[in-house]
Amino acid sequence: MAKILRANEMSKCLGCFACMQFCACVNKKNHSLQKSAIRIKAPGGISDRFVAVVCQGCSEPPCAEVCPSNALTPRKGGGVNQDPKKCIGCRRCENACMGHAITYDMEEHKPIICDHCGICANFCPHGCLNMQEVPD
Amino acid sequence: MIYKDYIRVLNVDMASERIYIDERQDLMPYLGGVGVAAKLLEENMRADLPPLAPEQPIVFAIGAMETVYPVITKVVAMFISPLTGELGESYAGGRMGMTMFQAGFDAIVITGRAVRPTYLAITDTDVVFRDSRVFWGTGSGEVGRHIREYEQDQGSKLSIIRIGEAGENLVRFACVSVDRYRHFGRLGLGAVFGSKQLKAISLDGNRSMPIQNYAPYFKVMRELYKKATESGLMSKYHDLGTPVNVEPLSAIGALPTLNLQSGTYEHADKISGEEFASAHLVRKLACVGCPVGCIHIGSYRRTFAEHGYEYESVEVGYDYELIFSLGSYLGIDNTRDVLELIEEVEVCGMDAMSTGVALGWATEALEKGLVGLDDTLVDLKFGQSQAYRKAVRYMSGAENEFYRNLGYGVKHASSVYGGEDFAMHIAGNEMAGYHTGYAAIAGAAVGARHSHLCNGGYSIDQGLKDPDIDIDDMANAILEEEVERNLYNSLIMCLFARKIYDRDTVIRALSAIGQELTDEDLSAITKRIYATKLRIKKALNFDLSEVRLPKRFFETPSMHGKLDEARTYEIIERYKEMIAEMEAFT
Numbered sequence: 001m002a003k004i005l006r007a008n009e010m011s012k013c014l015g016c017f018a019c020m021q022f023c024a025c026v027n028k029k030n031h032s033l034q035k036s037a038i039r040i041k042a043p044g045g046i047s048d049r050f051v052a053v054v055c056q057g058c059s060e061p062p063c064a065e066v067c068p069s070n071a072l073t074p075r076k077g078g079g080v081n082q083d084p085k086k087c088i089g090c091r092r093c094e095n096a097c098m099g100h101a102i103t104y105d106m107e108e109h110k111p112i113i114c115d116h117c118g119i120c121a122n123f124c125p126h127g128c129l130n131m132q133e134v135p136d
Numbered sequence: 137m138i139y140k141d142y143i144r145v146l147n148v149d150m151a152s153e154r155i156y157i158d159e160r161q162d163l164m165p166y167l168g169g170v171g172v173a174a175k176l177l178e179e180n181m182r183a184d185l186p187p188l189a190p191e192q193p194i195v196f197a198i199g200a201m202e203t204v205y206p207v208i209t210k211v212v213a214m215f216i217s218p219l220t221g222e223l224g225e226s227y228a229g230g231r232m233g234m235t236m237f238q239a240g241f242d243a244i245v246i247t248g249r250a251v252r253p254t255y256l257a258i259t260d261t262d263v264v265f266r267d268s269r270v271f272w273g274t275g276s277g278e279v280g281r282h283i284r285e286y287e288q289d290q291g292s293k294l295s296i297i298r299i300g301e302a303g304e305n306l307v308r309f310a311c312v313s314v315d316r317y318r319h320f321g322r323l324g325l326g327a328v329f330g331s332k333q334l335k336a337i338s339l340d341g342n343r344s345m346p347i348q349n350y351a352p353y354f355k356v357m358r359e360l361y362k363k364a365t366e367s368g369l370m371s372k373y374h375d376l377g378t379p380v381n382v383e384p385l386s387a388i389g390a391l392p393t394l395n396l397q398s399g400t401y402e403h404a405d406k407i408s409g410e411e412f413a414s415a416h417l418v419r420k421l422a423c424v425g426c427p428v429g430c431i432h433i434g435s436y437r438r439t440f441a442e443h444g445y446e447y448e449s450v451e452v453g454y455d456y457e458l459i460f461s462l463g464s465y466l467g468i469d470n471t472r473d474v475l476e477l478i479e480e481v482e483v484c485g486m487d488a489m490s491t492g493v494a495l496g497w498a499t500e501a502l503e504k505g506l507v508g509l510d511d512t513l514v515d516l517k518f519g520q521s522q523a524y525r526k527a528v529r530y531m532s533g534a535e536n537e538f539y540r541n542l543g544y545g546v547k548h549a550s551s552v553y554g555g556e557d558f559a560m561h562i563a564g565n566e567m568a569g570y571h572t573g574y575a576a577i578a579g580a581a582v583g584a585r586h587s588h589l590c591n592g593g594y595s596i597d598q599g600l601k602d603p604d605i606d607i608d609d610m611a612n613a614i615l616e617e618e619v620e621r622n623l624y625n626s627l628i629m630c631l632f633a634r635k636i637y638d639r640d641t642v643i644r645a646l647s648a649i650g651q652e653l654t655d656e657d658l659s660a661i662t663k664r665i666y667a668t669k670l671r672i673k674k675a676l677n678f679d680l681s682e683v684r685l686p687k688r689f690f691e692t693p694s695m696h697g698k699l700d701e702a703r704t705y706e707i708i709e710r711y712k713e714m715i716a717e718m719e720a721f722t
Contacts, residue, residue, distance in 0.1 A: 014429035016422035017234070017293075018206075018361070025354065031138070031204055031345040032238060033293065041292050045284050046230075046315050046421065047277075047451060107344050125365050125427035 002077025007052035019120035151248030168200035190249035199628030229423030230315035239341030298336035300485025309490035378456035379409030395496035460569030461492025467518030484532035493566035511538035570594035603696035
């Protein structure tokens with residue numbers, strides 16, 4: 001069974017940003033939170049509720065549908081696989097994602113794509129992020 | 137700067153609205169944080185001018201390991217304190233450290249006075265001076281919302297630090313609020329902001345920072361994360377948080393109560409950590425990079441109209457120090473009233489500890505007839521929270537001569553009206569919430585900034601089996617901790633994490649981000665930083681022999697019983713001898 005990331009307990013979020021730090025660290029080898037595929041936001045500032053903006057794991061991912069070069073392809077269980085070598089940096093995926101989960105890495109000229117690796121959930125200290133088993 | 141051999145300093149002149157950036161290799165021997173800030177303060181301060189002169193600098197610095205390891209979350213601010221007239225040093229967490237780190241500035245030095253109220257918008261690509269006339273007079277929460285809107289922050293990670301009315305009115309213990317729930321609380325940084333017409337600073341940064349040695353870095357990072365979350369060393373800070381101390385401290389006679397007429401509060405159980413958690417706790421928050429989450433938010437319901445069932449829900453951050461100063465110290469015996477007072481102080485933007493201690497003194501001064509109702513405007517009485525709420529406003533608004541004087545701190549106010557014996561300050565800084573013994577009082581007196589956190593004297597006291605230890609040993613214990621904390625504060629770790637970061641861990645963590653330092657190097661750095669502070673204090677004419685402590689410290693029994701006044705001064709004198717040669721260390 002495949003697993004996908006679910007930000008399903010966000011009311012417990014402390015706003016520590018460990019998920020972002022570890023995602024950027026492990027996946028992009030970078031200290032910058034900008035490199036993270038998951039983003040924690042509090043639209044009204046810190047006194048507001050935190051939300052996780054991250055890949056929702058669509059079974060029919062619009063980002064892959066608009067990708068002209070097959071850099072993004074549907075992943076087993078939901079979401080997409082990314083082949084950076086095939087990416088031409090057109091940024092169509094960014095607009096196609098209704099969840100605003102894709103950001104663009106201005107340095108690499110590639111979108112930052114969550115591959116549901118589970119690092120963020122692993123290092124979430126308060127159980128806000130969880131990996132869920134889904135049928136392939 | 138991480139992976140570089142220099143410290144990157146942003147210099148800002150408010151008067152000319154010009155900036156320049158320095159890359160300072162010569163600051164590397166100061167490591168970062170308090171070391172860098174102390175050196176920059178020493179270079180930029182004007183000992184010949186008053187603390188609120190336009191020329192005086194505000195220095196912010198992040199530490200050598202800022203944000204890249206767990207619980208390394210703090211920013212240091214250094215300045216000349218308008219409260220004590222000498223070394224000012226204060227710490228805050230929130231998002232500020234992370235945003236400075238990602239903006240690529242290790243330190244920021246702000247000098248000059250703006251021609252009109254201004255806020256600074258700092259990012260990695262620009263520094264903008266924004267007209268803030270419209271925000272002058274707004275509370276510290278309100279101005280944050282406006283700035284967030286103006287900077288078009290999508291709620292991701294903007295940090296906003298700002299002052300309230302008290303800072304604008306130059307109340308000498310006005311604070312600077314950071315991201316609503318954190319503060320540069322002590323020693324009046326808010327007044328220094330006000331004196332520069334600097335209402336706020338917004339900070340954001342998006343610099344890419346590639347990890348240079350991934351494998352060793354991640355190994356240490358993961359190990360420290362596990363220590364912080366699984367070892368149990370920090371769970372008390374997350375569970376009930378610092379208010380867990382209210383009842384135990386009262387039980388041992390160390391909880392300052394009713395302007396330190398007592399060390400035990402008969403209603404401690406009604407304002408305990410458990411009581412706050414069960415009646416009010418609705419949320420916990422963390423500074424960026426801290427998986428512990430010690431920030432406790434309490435909620436209460438308030439009516440804003442007498443008729444028509446008009447209510448609002450108010451959320452306030454609470455901690456031990458606020459519960460002591462605005463609770464037991466003023467005889468407030470219920471959690472709701474304590475929260476309401478905290479909220480009032482928060483909106484005005486004052487240091488909660490100094491505010492509570494000032495109100496405690498004012499209450500007794502009124503009771504003893506040193507001041508009258510025409511001074512205090514409200515009948516200040518222990519336990520009467522509504523009168524205190526009004527007094528907080530009067531203080532922050534500098535309502536009349538009495539409140540202006542009170543806004544200079546209790547040392548000053550008692551020099552005008554009398555009552556020095558129960559004006560509970562140490563070298564001009566209002567006391568903290570620990571009447572534990574000699575180390576707490578002498579420690580704050582000799583501490584570079586007269587804070588309980590300079591050397592944690594209260595903790596030394598609590599660790600003592602025999603309170604009558606040798607004066608040399610006591611002075612030594614204080615000095616050792618005072619010097620060692622310069623290491624924590626140059627990294628800059630939250631002091632709650634000090635048990636996680638022993639020397640060996642710090643050496644390995646620094647090595648994994650490219651800083652190879654030995655144990656001896658670290659010792660030299662701590663001494664170098666302390667020497668810098670001592671030189672600053674000397675230049676500002678501070679002399680330990682001139683410190684005079686209020687009599688009440690020696691009348692009200694501490695957790696170790698009644699303290700001997702002469703003995704306390706002996707410890708201070710002994711300490712003075714010990715540090716006599718230290719300022720020359722380079």
